[in-house]
Amino acid sequence: MKKKMDVEKMTYAVLAIASFFVFWWLITTFTPAKETTPGPIEVIQLLIDSFVTPIGNYVITGHLLVSLRRVLVGFSVATILGIILGIAMGTSKWAEAIFKPIFELLRPIPPIAWISLVILFFGIGESSKYILCGIGAFTNVTLNAYTGAQNVDPELIGCARMLGTSERSIFFRVILPSCTPQIFAGMQVALSTSWMAVLAAEMVGAQEGCGWMIQRGSDTLNITLVMVGMIVIGCVGMLLAAVMRVIERRLCSWNIMDN
Amino acid sequence: MNEYAKQRRKNKIKFGIVSVISLCVFFTVWYICTAVLHLKPDYILPSPVQVVTAFIDKLTRTAPDGATIFGHIGASLQVALSGYVLGAIVGIPLGIAMAWFRRVDMFVTPLFDLIRPVPTIAWIPLMILWFGIGLGAKAAIIFVSAFVPCVINSYAGIKQTKPVHLWVAQTFGASRREMLFTVAIPTALPLIFTGLRISLGTAWMTLCAAEMLASNKGLGYMIQVNRSLARADLIVVAMLTVGLIGTIFTVGLNSLEKRFVKGGRRG
Amino acid sequence: MEHHGQLKPIISMSHVGKTYLSIHKSNEVVRDVSLDVAENEFVVLFGPGQCGKTTLINLIAGLQLPTTGEVYVDGKKVEAPGSDRGVVYQTTALFPFCTVMGNVEFGPKSRGIPKKERRERAQYFINLVGLQGFENSYPNRLSGGMRQRVGIARAYANDPKVMLMDEPFGHLDAQTRYMMEAELEKIWQKEKRTVVFVTNNSEEAVYLADRIIILTNTPTHIKQEVRVDLPRPRQYSDPAFLEIRRQIEEICDDTL
Numbered sequence: 001m002k003k004k005m006d007v008e009k010m011t012y013a014v015l016a017i018a019s020f021f022v023f024w025w026l027i028t029t030f031t032p033a034k035e036t037t038p039g040p041i042e043v044i045q046l047l048i049d050s051f052v053t054p055i056g057n058y059v060i061t062g063h064l065l066v067s068l069r070r071v072l073v074g075f076s077v078a079t080i081l082g083i084i085l086g087i088a089m090g091t092s093k094w095a096e097a098i099f100k101p102i103f104e105l106l107r108p109i110p111p112i113a114w115i116s117l118v119i120l121f122f123g124i125g126e127s128s129k130y131i132l133c134g135i136g137a138f139t140n141v142t143l144n145a146y147t148g149a150q151n152v153d154p155e156l157i158g159c160a161r162m163l164g165t166s167e168r169s170i171f172f173r174v175i176l177p178s179c180t181p182q183i184f185a186g187m188q189v190a191l192s193t194s195w196m197a198v199l200a201a202e203m204v205g206a207q208e209g210c211g212w213m214i215q216r217g218s219d220t221l222n223i224t225l226v227m228v229g230m231i232v233i234g235c236v237g238m239l240l241a242a243v244m245r246v247i248e249r250r251l252c253s254w255n256i257m258d259n
Numbered sequence: 260m261n262e263y264a265k266q267r268r269k270n271k272i273k274f275g276i277v278s279v280i281s282l283c284v285f286f287t288v289w290y291i292c293t294a295v296l297h298l299k300p301d302y303i304l305p306s307p308v309q310v311v312t313a314f315i316d317k318l319t320r321t322a323p324d325g326a327t328i329f330g331h332i333g334a335s336l337q338v339a340l341s342g343y344v345l346g347a348i349v350g351i352p353l354g355i356a357m358a359w360f361r362r363v364d365m366f367v368t369p370l371f372d373l374i375r376p377v378p379t380i381a382w383i384p385l386m387i388l389w390f391g392i393g394l395g396a397k398a399a400i401i402f403v404s405a406f407v408p409c410v411i412n413s414y415a416g417i418k419q420t421k422p423v424h425l426w427v428a429q430t431f432g433a434s435r436r437e438m439l440f441t442v443a444i445p446t447a448l449p450l451i452f453t454g455l456r457i458s459l460g461t462a463w464m465t466l467c468a469a470e471m472l473a474s475n476k477g478l479g480y481m482i483q484v485n486r487s488l489a490r491a492d493l494i495v496v497a498m499l500t501v502g503l504i505g506t507i508f509t510v511g512l513n514s515l516e517k518r519f520v521k522g523g524r525r526g
Numbered sequence: 527m528e529h530h531g532q533l534k535p536i537i538s539m540s541h542v543g544k545t546y547l548s549i550h551k552s553n554e555v556v557r558d559v560s561l562d563v564a565e566n567e568f569v570v571l572f573g574p575g576q577c578g579k580t581t582l583i584n585l586i587a588g589l590q591l592p593t594t595g596e597v598y599v600d601g602k603k604v605e606a607p608g609s610d611r612g613v614v615y616q617t618t619a620l621f622p623f624c625t626v627m628g629n630v631e632f633g634p635k636s637r638g639i640p641k642k643e644r645r646e647r648a649q650y651f652i653n654l655v656g657l658q659g660f661e662n663s664y665p666n667r668l669s670g671g672m673r674q675r676v677g678i679a680r681a682y683a684n685d686p687k688v689m690l691m692d693e694p695f696g697h698l699d700a701q702t703r704y705m706m707e708a709e710l711e712k713i714w715q716k717e718k719r720t721v722v723f724v725t726n727n728s729e730e731a732v733y734l735a736d737r738i739i740i741l742t743n744t745p746t747h748i749k750q751e752v753r754v755d756l757p758r759p760r761q762y763s764d765p766a767f768l769e770i771r772r773q774i775e776e777i778c779d780d781t782l
Binding site: 008009012013015016017020036037093094096097098099100101102105106107108109110112113114115116117119120121192195196199200203204211214215217218221223226227229230231233234235237238241 | 378
């Protein structure tokens with residue numbers, strides 16, 4: 001029965017995607033839109049070509065790696081800082097009283113709004129990209145670590161005390177592991193925000209990277225390039241999300257409610 | 260008031276004072292680093308005093324970036340809300356339809372999954388090329404960013420309808436269409452509202468990006484143009500305004516949600 | 527207060543009272559409870575729901591402090607939770623991020639016992655509760671009965687002087703409950719400890735107890751004690767068993 005449903009799903013999916021491409025091709029071959037918009041064939045041609053012919057300074061994989069590098073650096077640093085601050089705020093009333101007001105003041109400012117200030121301050125070099133990715137990730141991770149630490153089941157802490165655990169040990173062996181699923185959820189959102197931030201930063205001031213690529217396409221009225229860029233960016237986004245899900249499944253398998 | 264309550268009150272006051280002191284320290288350090296020590300030139304990092312004066316100035320003057328603060332806010336709100344409303348009007352019914360009608364689900368979901376991974380920002384160059392620089396392109400970009408969460412959450416909301424409730428409706432002789440409107444949609448309301456809330460957040464966030472690259476007024480534009488004008492104080496004013504309005508939206512929607520969505524998330 | 531034989535009681539509660547304070551009111555939950563428990567005695571606290579039995583367990587465990595009176599365990603005054611008093615919670619409270627082995631060896635690990643020794647200990651108790659083969663499973667994959675067995679193993683593995691059990695089988699279905707009562711009986715016979723067990727199920731009380739302490743409604747205090755001298759393991763349908771059940775239920779009803 002399930003097999004039959006899966007086959008049905010597959011057929012519809014194939015049908016849907018096929019009709020999308022056909023529709024696209026029809027519009028760009030037979031209607032006036034063909035003057036402005038490239039058809040699927042041209043896009044795919046450029047996509048394949050970009051693996052060998054450089055756009056700007058790099059082939060497409062080069063741009064990919066540059067963008068990824070920027071994201072990973074900013075994201076990692078921000079995550080570590082965010083976890084520390086979030087758990088501190090969640091477990092210590094003092095830390096909460098000191099840091100929360102400043103955090104709440106700066107939090108609603110979207111990472112993209114920081115671009116101008118950061119570029120003025122740090123220039124158009126790599127560091128401003130790292131910082132922007134970091135800002136994108138930091139708020140989410142901190143917030144999630146904060147709520148995670150606040151919501152640790154007090155019964156578990158009482159239990160640990162009953163078993164003879166020292167307060168310091170309780171922090172590392174009970175509070176921290178309890179927060180992991182929540183922190184991970186925050187990290188997933190943070191990663192996609194970081195990815196968006198790096199694209200924005202690259203569109204505004206860079207010489208390479210995925211964001212630069214589509215901006216270049218826009219500047220040279222090369223819609224094909226823009227579309228190729230969008231496809232690549234979408235694929236990378238999916239990949240990042242998938243990687244995070246796999247890691248989550250390994251780290252947090254204990255959290256999935258079975259009953 | 261008993262001992263316990265007195266102790267709690269004391270703690271609240273104590274930590275409240277700590278928070279206030281912390282904020283004061285923050286502003287003082289900021290002030291010292293800029294107005295006193297001049298760690299960085301004014302046009303890169305303004306002092307808090309400069310930010311405040313710039314804000315007051317902006318209340319009435321249109322120079323140097325073309326509009327008063329209200330003009331910019333108005334332009335931004337116009338763009339954000341039009342894209343947002345459009346995204347909701349299209350997204351919510353689509354999400355509901357996808358979740359309710361199996362064939363629609365099987366056909367549309369793969370297409371949706373193709374579009375979803377592309378970050379909203381990546382749409383900007385394409386939209387500019389198609390619509391030019393103006394309200395159309397910006398609203399289109401905001402539309403995409405508001406559309407996606409609305410669909411996802413409406414979909415999830417309908418999908419979480421308990422079969423048991425549908426069976427009860429069936430025993431009362433409800434038709435499929437009646438069940439949709441009397442059981443499924445009410446159950447989905449909390450999540451639909453969540454979708455609306457998230458969409459507003461993403462719409463407002465994407466607005467900044469859209470205005471930076473495709474506009475000549477609005478808060479995002481203000482942030483962008485003042486970089487080339489080297490007016491960091493105006494940049495900070497714009498940043499804080501964006502944050503403030505975002506907060507107002509979030510708080511507003513949260514209280515609306517509390518008042519109108521009865522029963523919370525429990526099925 | 528009763529002294530059994532000439533031995534000093536291992537648990538000694540003397541005029542213990544507990545009142546909860548909140549913003550608008552105070553809530554007296556326990557009033558003037560005095561109780562002695564001898565070593566290796568199985569004592570059951572029996573009373574109506576929500577009467578304060580859990581509070582009494584928490585007071586002995588040190589998870590809460592009495593407003594009046596004192597609690598002594600093994601000659602020392604109770605002021606905080608500790609490894610000499612093991613608790614088995616109604617909600618099991620297993621660490622969801624630890625495997626079965628991780629949970630059971632948590633206590634010994636906290637106290638710095640070297641890996642080889644604590645592994646052996648934990649394994650012994652895992653086997654004792656019948657969960658061999660599940661050492662590397664996470665709690666979310668176990669049934670309610672299995673989780674409770676882990677809770678018992680975890681409390682035992684820490685080598686407590688006293689085991690405190692707060693309606694551990696309350697959330698289980700009837701069949702599993704009977705099974706767990708028999709299991710607990712067997713485990714206790716093999717590894718004798720002092721047990722204070724809370725329940726509102728008269729069948730369970732008579733099956734397990736050496737002595738049943740019948741409690742009143744809030745504010746709770748001791749109405750009466752009933753000794754159960756039947757040979758173990760007991761038969762639920764034994765007339766003497768049923769007679770004692772009737773007795774304690776009657777006394778309990780009286781106090782409502």
